[in-house]
Amino acid sequence: MKQVRIGMVGYKFMGKAHSNAYRVLPMFFPNSTAPQMKVICGRNAEALEAARLQFGWEEAVTDWRELLKRDDIDLIDINAPSNAHKEIAIAAAQAGKHIFCEKPLALTLADSREMLAAAEAAGIKHMVGFNYRFAPAVQLAKKLIEEGRLGQIYHFRGQFLQDWIMDPQFPLVWRLQKEIAGSGSWGDLGAHVVDMARYLVGEFAEVIGMSETFIKERPIASNMTGLSATASGENTEMGQVTVDDATLMMARFENGALGSIEATRFAGGHRCTNGFEINGSKGSVRFDFERMNELEVYFSDDAADVQGFRRVLATDPAHAYMDAWWPAGHTIGYEHTFTHEMVELMDAITNDRQPVPNFVDGVKCQEVLEAVERSIEQRRWVAISEME
Amino acid sequence: MKQVRIGMVGYKFMGKAHSNAYRVLPMFFPNSTAPQMKVICGRNAEALEAARLQFGWEEAVTDWRELLKRDDIDLIDINAPSNAHKEIAIAAAQAGKHIFCEKPLALTLADSREMLAAAEAAGIKHMVGFNYRFAPAVQLAKKLIEEGRLGQIYHFRGQFLQDWIMDPQFPLVWRLQKEIAGSGSWGDLGAHVVDMARYLVGEFAEVIGMSETFIKERPIASNMTGLSATASGENTEMGQVTVDDATLMMARFENGALGSIEATRFAGGHRCTNGFEINGSKGSVRFDFERMNELEVYFSDDAADVQGFRRVLATDPAHAYMDAWWPAGHTIGYEHTFTHEMVELMDAITNDRQPVPNFVDGVKCQEVLEAVERSIEQRRWVAISEME
């Protein structure tokens, strides 16, 4: 069994999540091809070396181009800020490296298409980091739909609700700056829900959205890690928030289902409510990432006196990936979605097939994201077909 | 303490709910003016007499005009099918009778405005039946918002989900016929949520909607009571469903909040999920009518280690109307919302003030409903100000 040798660009929140997945994978999925944590890459040499030691990479380099030149790197893992994805990915593809790229694939649909074209031209394997697909409860929803156990889908109701920037004194971190993040709640949170909708229900046909920036000015950030930050001090200079705090949209899917998605960072009490409900002619499912081990499932053909949503704890051997972990009822957490994602990545490379989700999914997600943005600017319904 | 003598037009689902409220009120609210159940009115003399006996009305008449001529009737309660509201209400107003009218006020905005004008011209008291406002948990939400305990409102997320017509064999009852019902899920269910949004958040500024009829043909109904019905038999003739099965909308409120509402009869597993969530700068509330005694409440200024949604069982003496019923923890049900509604009605008449919600609320709700319908037809955002 051969290894996949990895060069990873980025070492913050996602870099930590990916590193952990690579470390943990061989222990719980011993039959999988093992990822080899070869080289970590970042611009700040000192912080990078600390990350290298902490995460357990063999080497560190400060220029990602070096990774592309090396023969002992099979896969480039891109989790640098979103505005760097495109350049690295295209160069990596051209260098013949497989690519794992965090979402969003790029800042614009055009960029994401260039990345896909480059990847396809190079004939490499490419994957995009929609990790939430890999929660076993979500996999169960997918299975129920694919097996027809929910019937024809009528409704998709998705939301990603957070509250981490509700304090007006929370500083202007990079995720609130359009030139780096590309988008606010919509690109960061909405992207996950758009992907979930595509994964579970199918392609979008037309969309219309609305958005708002509730807090328009914030203190300039002096320091930023993960989702937390501190302002520089009392007399902090203020800067413009250039992304959306909240975005809502409605949609019609190609199969006739109706959909709605809301992404907001202003829903007090919701730390990470990434959820959806799907209603079909035979049943319904409900998911909330804050209770990620659970899927609520309803079947309309249950006996008339005992119909109701079941709380399925998706930790049984009958549930995807769970026989690798602990006995039934012993739950897993956020980071496990990444481990499962990397199991798919390793398996696809080993078996010479494209992993899923890949850049095609990244592009199609971007089409929807950008169609919604266009619909907001032009205050009208936008067909996804317009985006082609 | 004088009585209010009532003539009621209609004796089906709502007629039963109102009758029960009138009967129960004096026992639990002994300090309230007592409603006197004088005359019940309907077209089918036999069924009407059965209802009279069952519900406890003194007399029955088959022509509502008779009610208007009598001196011993103070209030006309209109819960006949929606297409009959306008004529009765205007005549009642002109006869100087106070009016309680079920929602929707009328089939069209224009009609509802005529009704309001007639009521105002006559100087009578008028009320519209948005009964869900009167759940103590909803009253608590209102109180928290009015007292500023949720801060500035950012989001209203409303929904009314049912599943009673998902079976394609469910027959074509009057609620599925536009000429009688005026509208489907939107007018029946959405109207309640629009009113709730107005009550709790304030006036709508602009809206855009979408809708769908999933099952376009149904068997002709031979029989219909409440929300149930039976088809005529195996070789039943089919008829067109002329109303919406589901409607979604997005909105901007005058105060800057963002809103969304979904009304559907195709959400399997939801018998009566009339719910909302509101997020403000200081806190959030959540309500689901299937658990109508509960309000979930979040405050962002709770101590950092114990923040979370509280499940408040709104059955304490601190909660509206609850000292009239049972000790804390002893829950109430659907019908109690009508009793509280009638307490407001009796109190307003006694104290010579307009009850709330009244025809103004009925008209404003209709403005939003019709603005959404226009936005669906014209596939564009519609400002409420356009409706004037």
Add this chain to the structure above:
Amino acid sequence: MKQVRIGMVGYKFMGKAHSNAYRVLPMFFPNSTAPQMKVICGRNAEALEAARLQFGWEEAVTDWRELLKRDDIDLIDINAPSNAHKEIAIAAAQAGKHIFCEKPLALTLADSREMLAAAEAAGIKHMVGFNYRFAPAVQLAKKLIEEGRLGQIYHFRGQFLQDWIMDPQFPLVWRLQKEIAGSGSWGDLGAHVVDMARYLVGEFAEVIGMSETFIKERPIASNMTGLSATASGENTEMGQVTVDDATLMMARFENGALGSIEATRFAGGHRCTNGFEINGSKGSVRFDFERMNELEVYFSDDAADVQGFRRVLATDPAHAYMDAWWPAGHTIGYEHTFTHEMVELMDAITNDRQPVPNFVDGVKCQEVLEAVERSIEQRRWVAISEME
């Protein structure tokens, strides 16, 4: 269809609940024999007359013996304080009146047996007020067990948790005085759970209990209604609490199941958690009165990937009594349990059969209650057979 003419002794919390049930019954159960609210009886003439007017009784008398002499009374409803039950019931039976008696049947097992003997000797109909049996969700649990859908029962886990006397300044109301109430949490709350266990699982074989009075002295009460009260003032005299604040017990049932029950008034946050969970070889059910419209149901033979507790909203036509009320999803409340109870009472009298639960159930419940009390005093397991 004949009426049942009622004389009711008592007019406080339970008197109000019974009166409401009698009033409401004919409207929602028009095919049932109608209760006729003939005479209400209490010692305080002034308060009694107010109650008569408020509740809607035809007459009022201050001596319950008068009720027994009248020909126009068929049934005596006893909801006076527990220490008065025995005398009234025995006299009523001897006078040939049917009896509805609130729980607990009497202060002692011996007394309750005398009452049963008198009732049986007189050949009258007798019923005891274990109203919680009549929640439709509980009826569903009963049905599932009777139909074998839960298999062999292994576990009954019951509890009745309240918190209304946790404040040490809450005064010494009659429910805290042994000579009137007979018992504290155990007789008041535990009795309901013991009855529920017998109803659903079967007869107890042996028991052992423990109890505690956490607050041993309280201010003398100046005023007491329902479950609330006010102390006389700041320098209030203190009195001894002579009943238990909390009682726990373990049990073995005759069918081999294991059981536990906890009754306490010191469970902060629980206003009225009257609940149970039952585990059988094929499934489980869970109930909490604070969500009385719901039964959680688990079946072990559900497909392996969708096993989980279902939240069944017991408001469908498939659920007991619910077709009398509102459409599916429209919930009912505490008081409805009494209405259903009275439907059973009317039906039994009409059809010349004993209602269920009757004095036999009252006696058997008392056997368990008293066996637990003996086990507490003697610090040992007590077989129910010892109580005979």
Add this chain to the structure above:
Amino acid sequence: MKQVRIGMVGYKFMGKAHSNAYRVLPMFFPNSTAPQMKVICGRNAEALEAARLQFGWEEAVTDWRELLKRDDIDLIDINAPSNAHKEIAIAAAQAGKHIFCEKPLALTLADSREMLAAAEAAGIKHMVGFNYRFAPAVQLAKKLIEEGRLGQIYHFRGQFLQDWIMDPQFPLVWRLQKEIAGSGSWGDLGAHVVDMARYLVGEFAEVIGMSETFIKERPIASNMTGLSATASGENTEMGQVTVDDATLMMARFENGALGSIEATRFAGGHRCTNGFEINGSKGSVRFDFERMNELEVYFSDDAADVQGFRRVLATDPAHAYMDAWWPAGHTIGYEHTFTHEMVELMDAITNDRQPVPNFVDGVKCQEVLEAVERSIEQRRWVAISEME
């Protein structure tokens, strides 16, 4: 910062859990002393080598005595079957090795006391594996109690409910054999709840229990891993189940609180409900391991209109250990309790203090376990002081 070099005896369920904790710890707790995964030990050389490779240990040996002779081992981690704990632990102590021992410390109280005595005589550090203490939600409960925010504790209500052996065809694995496991549900599951009670409420004063073996004969197992197993075939030989399927107990704590614990493997629908509720004079907390990231918290001094259990998602920086993992709202799983446990172990060794919980806690837990067993045999209350 020095390392702690570990020799681990056992490589099944707990061996995997511990190995994962040792591997993961340095990445998420970089300031902690790092565990060095030196030698893994087991009797089956082939399976052991597979485990060594999978889990990432440097060496493997088949005789645990070898570990004690080596200078490069600082700590012996004992997770072999319970009947092997004593011999290994005493020898390890005598060899001057620190010890981490899985629960239960030993099969008998006497054995556990010998182990403690040996550990104390040797002056080594010793810890026992009550991992559930280390869920951040449990740590929050501890903090609230220690800070007096729940007031005086009145009630502890604990349970550990599972359902993995309800099928009568489930084979006779070692956990169902008294000579290896020592006890059934009580020693396996009850031990965790007893420890939780001691941790949160304090020492037990007296106890009484009951237990049952519902399925008395089972097929002989041919294969057993973790909690799953397969029977040998159709005509499998049957063997006696010699441990309890379910055990219940009641208790009085030294501080006057009342307690109850139920441990069962026959609660259908419960995969791993390790839970408790604690009621104090100022508030209550509730925990269920199936939702291990949540603690429900009630405070009686919340404003009268918004009292209710809060669902606290214990994933904020304000919660123990959580700043090491992911942003707020990103949950953790079962295995993280072991990582936190090992952080405590490393910290204690580094700072030359005893870790908590240690062998004293193991002995005190065993006292309660054995007192309950005695109370079951002798059908009487047993004081913990009797066990000394």
